Amino acid sequence: MQMHTALTIAGSDSSGGAGIQADLKTMTALGVYGMSAVTALTAQNTTGVADILAVPPDFLGAQLDAVFTDIPPDAVKIGMVADAALIRVIAEKLDAYGARSIVVDPVMVATSGARLISEDAVDALCSMLLPRAALITPNIPEAEVLAGRSIDSRDDMADAAQRIHAQTRAAVLMKGGHSVHDASDLLVDAAGARWFEGRRIETSNTHGTGCTLSSAIASFLARGADVDTAVARAKAYLSGALAAGLDLGAGSGPLAHTFDLRSDFIS
Numbered sequence: 001m002q003m004h005t006a007l008t009i010a011g012s013d014s015s016g017g018a019g020i021q022a023d024l025k026t027m028t029a030l031g032v033y034g035m036s037a038v039t040a041l042t043a044q045n046t047t048g049v050a051d052i053l054a055v056p057p058d059f060l061g062a063q064l065d066a067v068f069t070d071i072p073p074d075a076v077k078i079g080m081v082a083d084a085a086l087i088r089v090i091a092e093k094l095d096a097y098g099a100r101s102i103v104v105d106p107v108m109v110a111t112s113g114a115r116l117i118s119e120d121a122v123d124a125l126c127s128m129l130l131p132r133a134a135l136i137t138p139n140i141p142e143a144e145v146l147a148g149r150s151i152d153s154r155d156d157m158a159d160a161a162q163r164i165h166a167q168t169r170a171a172v173l174m175k176g177g178h179s180v181h182d183a184s185d186l187l188v189d190a191a192g193a194r195w196f197e198g199r200r201i202e203t204s205n206t207h208g209t210g211c212t213l214s215s216a217i218a219s220f221l222a223r224g225a226d227v228d229t230a231v232a233r234a235k236a237y238l239s240g241a242l243a244a245g246l247d248l249g250a251g252s253g254p255l256a257h258t259f260d261l262r263s264d265f266i267s
Contacts, residue, residue, distance in 0.1 A: 003033050004031070004219075004223045005032065005033045005071055005074050005075075006032045006033070006034055006035070006074060006215070006219055006222040007034075007036070007073035007075075007077070008023035008024065008027070008034060008036050008076075008079065008218075009036075009076065009081070010023060010038075010039060010081075010107075011038065011040040011042050011052070011080040011081075012038050012041050013042060013044055014042060014044055015044060015046055017046060018211045019042065019080065019211060020079075022211040023211055023212075026212050026237075029237075030220070030237070031223070032222050035067050037063035039079075039081045039082065040052050040055060041055070052082060054086065055086070057086055061092075061093060064089070064090070064093040064097075068093065068097040068099075073099070073222070074101065074221070074222035075102070075218040076094070077103045077214050077215045078090065078103070078104045078105065078133075081117070081121060081125070082117055082121060083124075084123070084124035087124040087128050087129055088124065088128060099132075101222065103214050103215075103217050103218045103221065104129055104130060104132075104135070104136050104137070105136075105137045105138075105210055105211065106130070106136060107142075108141070108142050122145065130146075130164075130168040130170060133168065133170040134221070134227070135217065135227060136170050136172050137173045137175060138172070139174075139175045140175070143157070143160045146163075146167075147163040148163070154186075157176065157186050158188070158193055161174045161186050164188075165188045171187065171188070171227055172186075172187070172188045173186070174187075175210070175213065184197045185235060187227070187231055189227070196231060209238065212241060216233070216234035216238060217230045217234040
């Protein structure tokens with residue numbers, strides 16, 4: 001039996017609901033062997049981020065060397081990267097090892113509202129990481145930064161996603177979870193635009209939703225799915241996780257990553 005592999009390059013969440021912890025739980029639930037390279041340690045829980053300690057760039061590079069020279073990943077998910085020096089290391093290693101199926105979740109602000117990335121890192125993200133991605137998964141606030149415009153409607157989402165695609169040549173999945181109307185997502189790439197409709201699930205257990213979606217997409221790409229199929233299955237997985245979310249924390253509790261999987265998720 002072939003074991004598919006995926007690598008998450010992201011920060012650690014001490015509460016276990018987001019970051020590499022959420023990514024690894026998701027990858028395991030979807031039948032993929034998950035590996036990690038930690039970009040930062042965070043002191044956080046479901047109510048906010050208290051502190052961030054970035055790892056030294058050389059150490060991040062050593063982690064990536066250790067993974068790629070032993071168990072080359074079938075897909076790579078990149079989440080929170082706090083500064084430009086770390087982004088430069090990631091870009092160099094992705095090129096050196098010919099990484100494929102790269103999903104970039106351009107994490108800038110936590111669900112709790114805490115800022116997670118420096119200004120110079122935003123520029124480095126746009127110039128060095130996004131053009132190397134197969135898929136970018138911004139939420140609406142992140143897309144407003146990347147596209148340089150406000151987003152208040154579906155037409156605005158379509159225009160912003162097209163701008164980001166034109167700048168990066170990567171497929172763009174703009175997440176609609178911050179919309180007040182619905183939770184529909186928009187995928188834009190060279191083939192055009194298509195909507196993945198979704199209903200809003202009323203829950204406070206939203207900690208780690210972006211991490212979970214992007215790592216689920218990477219997992220399905222690792223298993224050989226095309227982008228449209230990976231997005232559709234990951235969105236269905238996230239909806240199930242939200243509906244079954246555990247109420248553990250004092251704030252917006254973490255998702256449940258171990259709800260009963262339907263067979264079509266891992267078939």
